[in-house]
Each structure stands twice: as C-alpha cells, then as structure tokens.
Amino acid sequence: NDIYLMITGPSHPFLSGAEIFHTPSLGDEEFEIPPISLDSDPSLAVSDVVDHFDDLADPSSSQNGSFSAQYGVQTLNIPVGMTHGLMEQCLIMDLDYSIGTRYSANSPVTIDVPMTDMTSDLIGHSQLTTIDQSELSFQLGLNSGVGTILPPAQSPEDRLSTTPSPTSSLHEDGVEDFRRQLHSQKTVVVEAGKKQKVSKKRKKKDPNKPQKPVSVYALFFRDTQAAIKGQNPNATFGEVSKIVASMWDSLGEKQKQVYKRKTEAVKKEYLKALTAYINNQECQATVETVELDPAPPSQTPSPSPMATVDPASPAPASIEPPALFPTTVNSTLSSYVANQASSGVGGQPNITKLIITKQTLPSSITMSQEGMVTVIPATVVTSQGLQLGQTSTATIQPSQQAQIVTWSVSQAAAAATASMQLPPPRLQPPPLQQMPQPPTQQQVTISQQPPPLQAIKQPPPQKSPSQIDVELVSGSPVALSPQLRCLSSGCENTSTVSKDWNNEYCSNECVVKHCRDVFLIWVASRNSNTVVFVK
DNA sequence: TTTTTGATTGTTGTT
C-alpha cells in the first residue's frame, strides 16, 4: 500500500536535478518529475542549507522518527541534491493528511529526498524536525544508490525574469507610487471618456515593465509545488499549499535566510529595472486622445499644425487635469496637459491628454486632422540669463496651486515657429489647463492668492538673440484676460489675452501669440498656467 | 492585500 517516491538531484543545494519517483505500490514505476530548485545560485550560501540539515541531524535536536506511527499517514521523501554530491540523504516528510480529504483516502506516500554533502551522522537520525505537532513532521533518512543525475533545474531567477507578472504594484517603492498615481489619473480620464463595463478591471500591462519580485514564501512555493504536484497530480491547490506551508515551517531559519537573500537580490534588480523602465517611459512623449463621441463637430481639419481641440467648458472635477506631480521636479515627468473638451457646439467631447517629458520640451505643438496633438521637442533649451524670481525647479508641490510660467528658448525652433505661423485653428474659449513643466525648464510659481499683479521678470537683456523676456503684467493667469507683455528686445508689446485674441489664435487648450518673432504657447488651467516662449 | 499554480470563467478585440 505504500507509494514510495524518490527525488534525486546532483547539483542543487536543496532540491534540484532529476527527480525519480519510485512508486512501489504502483508497480514500482519510475518516472521523472520536473526538477525542484530552491536556489540554483551558488553564491547564495548553499552551506546554510547544509548547515540546516546538519543541525537537524543533531541528536539533541532530532526527534524520534516515529511520526508515521504516531500520525501514520503518508511520508514524503523529498530528495535534495547538494552541490558536492558526496552522499545522499533522505528527507522523509511525514504528513498527516487528516487535514485534507484527498490524501486521507490514499495510501501513504513517501518522497525520498536524497541529499548530498551530508555527514554520515545524519544516517540514523532520520527525523528532521516536527513541523506541526499535530499534523506533520519531517524525517531524515538514508537513501543510497538512488538517483539519476539530470541537468540542474532552472533557477528561480530565470523564471522570474522570463515570466512577467501581471501585477504591477510595489507599495514600498516611491517610484511605483508615482506611477500608480499617473496610472490612476489615466484611468480616470479613460473611464470618464468611455463607457466600459468591466474595462476598468482590465489593466493594460506593459510587457516591458519589470516584473515585481515575489515574496520569500512565494518563491519557495514556486520551487516546491512542482515536486508535490508531480507526485500527487491530483492534489488540489489547497492540499499542495498545506504541504508547502509545512515544508516552509520545517525549513529552518538558515534556509529561509537563503531565500530572503535571494528575494532581496531579486528586489534590487527589480528596482534597477524599474528605474530604467520608468526613465525610458519618460523619454517618450505620450499623446492620448479619447473620443467621447466620434461625431466630429463642424470643425474643419485645420491645415495648421497648431493644436486644435474642441471648445471646452469647465471640465468636471472628476476628470480635471491632475495636480502637479510630486515628482515633477526630481523625476521626471515634466509636463502634462490634460484637457477635457466639451463641446462648444453640440457637446462633442474630445479629451486630449498631452504629456510632455523633460526630454521633449515643447517647442512646437501641432495637431493632426485626427485631433492628435503632437509635441515637437526643442532641440535646445536654455535658460541662460534667465533669473526668475523664484525658480522652482525642485519645489513645486501638487498642493501648491501654482501658476507656472515657463520660458523655453529654443535655438532650433524654427520649424516650430513656422508651424505656428500657419492659420490658427478655430477659436474656443480658453480651457483651463495645467501643465507641469520639466525640471530642465525655468519655472516660476506665482502665489495664487491673492491673484497678484505679480510681474515675472527676466534678467537683463541677454546676449543670446534667442533669449526672450516676458512679463505678466496684470491679471491672473487663470483669468480669461490676463495681460502679458513681451519684453523681447525692442518689443515691449503688452497684450491682453482676450477672447478676441483667443478667437484668433488659440484653441481651447493652447494659446498661441505672435509677437514679432516670438511665439507664445500658453497652456492655461483653472489653477495654473504655463507659458512657453519660443523664438 | 499580495504572491504562489492551474483550471475555469468572463471580457474584449479581431476576423
């Protein structure tokens, strides 16, 4: 009635290599199961595992191996291949399957776990430890002359690296928090824009995104369950889980430490990869357009590359542009423009989200006929000579209802300039936009309260012909008609961003003004605005 | 709340 299974392995510190199952009760069949790998990394203190079993072999700590008599159920002898392969020992695990339903009906099962590099002292001290006083225990035995050497098992790391996880959260990781915030903001826009029943549950996973490292126990589970399942194909997940838990309990601190170290190593790698991933992501300007209603208004495809969006009425709070990212400064996402356009005419909502990274300084904003907004980065961004009052390249907080004025001088904005000189799109009430700026740009925050007639001045005339002075003359940037003065050399034009002006040059989210050879792109929002000057 | 496996179910997108 005994089902006797033996797993042997030559090169693994704990479990690895070939596993040969002997099932006498089933005709003494011999078959292989997938290798079990607890840790294939030689650098990870394999000796700890050995020490663990040395400890277990200590007569003073060992227990009588009469577990089977006491609990009399099934015995699992799980072969453990040690790296040196001097000797094989058998780890006999007794399981009281009274906790389960399937096993209780089965005959006892024994898995032999050959272990190499064990001292002969282990022989005879068969019991490893008592896992659970009432349910399970391990017993160490001798297994001689058994075992077919097979290639080492795939290491957990390998599997980790090749098996992406669908999950995507790392609570302790600040970067991840940032990403989650970003994602949630995306989700809000999408959900508001589309009627999706369950789509919100479906998170688009990025195959390139690093896989979150698994926990210590998960790693152990992954490595162990295969053998258990291999020998008990009919075992339910719950039963396997219990066995794995028992084995985990019996593992000992040293062995657990091996796993913990491995987990830490994996986690470090993950953080590295995640950082690289995020940086890579930020290098890409992302433009997303969500059509709430495919029916386009009377809007005629503008020949102008300038961004044109449907007129926007005050956006619902739920889909308002997000506050400044806390990480705007240090990390990363430099600019973000989200706009919900409602319809000026008819209400065909068209949400356009514009994300501009620090690598993609907006020297030009164009919009295709399809309504896609494209931001062409300036090749050169210089703040040379700009000495803005309170340059806040590192202190902008989301809570700050900051108004941002950004100077962006591009020496290579000719193309952008040309594009902006094209016939302006049709006009729409200026929507309220918010646009965090890249840290590489000069940023000035203006206290929102009270709405100040605060002038932002640039430093004295610059030698660089491309440098531009600008001044907010009066009004609040969030107001509809603030006055802006161009301080470009010899210009001194003061213009009020009036509706008329808007009607002539702006879309609902981007205001473009031409002053001599200076073009201004103003992205305004309820709480802040951004002005980008391009010469 | 997350992870482990794997079967199953349900949703979404494509043909």
Place this chain on the structure above:
DNA sequence: AACAACAATCAAAAA
C-alpha cells in the same frame, strides 16, 4: 458569430 487572447477568480498559506 466564432475565435483568440487575456484578465479575473478560486482554492490555502505566508509575508
């Protein structure tokens, strides 16, 4: 509609 692809779910246990 049929199908593929993929996400969600469930189980027990641990972190």
